[in-house]
Amino acid sequence: MECQDYGLNRNIERDNLNLNPLQRGGVLTKEARKALYEFSDGYSVCDYCAGRLDEISRPAIHHFLDDLAEFIGVDQARTVHGAREGKFAVMHAICKPGDTIVVDGNAHYTTHLAAERNQLNMVEVPSNDYPEYRITPESYQEVLDYQEDYGEDVSLVLLTHVDGNYGNLTDARAIGKIAHDHGVPLLLNCAYSMGRLPVDARAFNADFVVGSGHKSMAASGPIGVLGLKDEWADTVLKLSKRHAVKEIEMLGCTSRGAPVATLMASLPYVIERVGRWDEEVQKTRDFVEKMERIGGIKQIGVKPKEHDLVRFETPVFDEIAEKHPRRGFFLYEELKKRKIVGIKRGQTKWFKCSAYGFTQEQTDYITRSFAEIVERYK
Numbered sequence: 125m126e127c128q129d130y131g132l133n134r135n136i137e138r139d140n141l142n143l144n145p146l147q148r149g150g151v152l153t154k155e156a157r158k159a160l161y162e163f164s165d166g167y168s169v170c171d172y173c174a175g176r177l178d179e180i181s182r183p184a185i186h187h188f189l190d191d192l193a194e195f196i197g198v199d200q201a202r203t204v205h206g207a208r209e210g211k212f213a214v215m216h217a218i219c220k221p222g223d224t225i226v227v228d229g230n231a232h233y234t235t236h237l238a239a240e241r242n243q244l245n246m247v248e249v250p251s252n253d254y255p256e257y258r259i260t261p262e263s264y265q266e267v268l269d270y271q272e273d274y275g276e277d278v279s280l281v282l283l284t285h286v287d288g289n290y291g292n293l294t295d296a297r298a299i300g301k302i303a304h305d306h307g308v309p310l311l312l313n314c315a316y317s318m319g320r321l322p323v324d325a326r327a328f329n330a331d332f333v334v335g336s337g338h339k340s341m342a343a344s345g346p347i348g349v350l351g352l353k354d355e356w357a358d359t360v361l362k363l364s365k366r367h368a369v370k371e372i373e374m375l376g377c378t379s380r381g382a383p384v385a386t387l388m389a390s391l392p393y394v395i396e397r398v399g400r401w402d403e404e405v406q407k408t409r410d411f412v413e414k415m416e417r418i419g420g421i422k423q424i425g426v427k428p429k430e431h432d433l434v435r436f437e438t439p440v441f442d443e444i445a446e447k448h449p450r451r452g453f454f455l456y457e458e459l460k461k462r463k464i465v466g467i468k469r470g471q472t473k474w475f476k477c478s479a480y481g482f483t484q485e486q487t488d489y490i491t492r493s494f495a496e497i498v499e500r501y502k
């Protein structure tokens with residue numbers, strides 16, 4: 125048989141400014157592109173393996189995991205295939221089917237799926253209302269007190285450090301403390317934070333952290349990070365009875381080639397860029413201010429921004445769409461003409477975007493472009 129053309133060419137990221145928050149933190153470094161090529165064959169990190177992926181010395185996965193653990197403030201670090209696999213592994217190791225876990229109302233769908241796959245009940249901590257959707261320590265306190273008063277055990281507290289809908293940064297330290305006061309461990313989902321802003325699991329009172337290499341750590345993926353305290357190592361990194369060196373929750377070995385190689389290659393750069401996080405936040409606040417000055421554009425979520433993911437409500441674009449011959453597609457098409465992508469075709473009521481990693485000049489070009497489009501059609 126002959127295969128069809130799968131269209132495996134892509135120049136979106138090279139030729140355009142991509143505003144999709146999902147993709148801003150996963151752009152590879154030059155070093156990672158080289159590693160991607162060097163380790164492109166299957167099982168390419170296994171040349172010198174003696175049975176344990178995390179102990180391989182060439183490439184130096186063992187040293188890399190030590191550095192990673194130090195970087196995120198945990199005792200043990202492992203790579204997994206994504207943040208979701210990390211969450212699943214923790215839930216699977218420490219909960220039994222039918223157990224109850226507490227999760228925030230802004231949790232990612234993968235949190236819900238990981239819990240469902242583990243047959244866990246979820247109790248949600250609601251956010252406050254429009255337009256902030258803030259998750260507060262007080263609401264965690266209330267939910268955990270209620271669970272305690274009614275004698276319903278909670279096996280795990282999960283908190284989304286920065287959520288993917290509003291880009292709200294939560295107070296992990298305070299919520300971790302509340303979880304511990306109730307005798308429950310905290311799993312902090314850092315998919316949108318680890319690799320962008322400083323993550324220190326110890327300071328955050330987190331027993332477990334997960335991160336996403338392809339989301340926020342300049343890695344090709346699929347690759348995630350799981351970090352934990354030593355006291356949980358016996359449970360989460362439990363060894364097989366039959367294959368004495370293999371860790372059960374990792375199914376022996378996780379990332380076995382290019383994905384982990386790209387994460388390793390980018391780590392020095394990621395450590396450096398996290399040190400410049402304040403500049404990114406400042407740039408985001410400027411960006412929001414300039415966008416809102418256009419009129420008919422409003423930032424939703426906590427203000428001022430503490431993360432680069434921004435959600436805007438954009439009634440001005442929705443009004444234009446009503447009269448424009450291209451209807452809802454005009455915004456995508458006008459942006460594309462200006463080599464700006466990452467906002468979904470047809471979407472005009474609201475959108476999420478991020479200028480993470482762009483220069484001030486590029487960011488200004490983006491806000492000018494939005495202003496131009498409004499001026500032209502309003």
Ligand SMILES: *Cc1c(COP(=O)(O)O)cnc(C)c1O
Pocket residue numbers: 205206207208209231232234284286287288313315316335336337338339347348
């Ligand atoms: C993107 C995202 C995930 C999923 O990350 P993967 O590494 O792809 O599993 C999980 N949680 C949040 C909050 C996210 O934004």
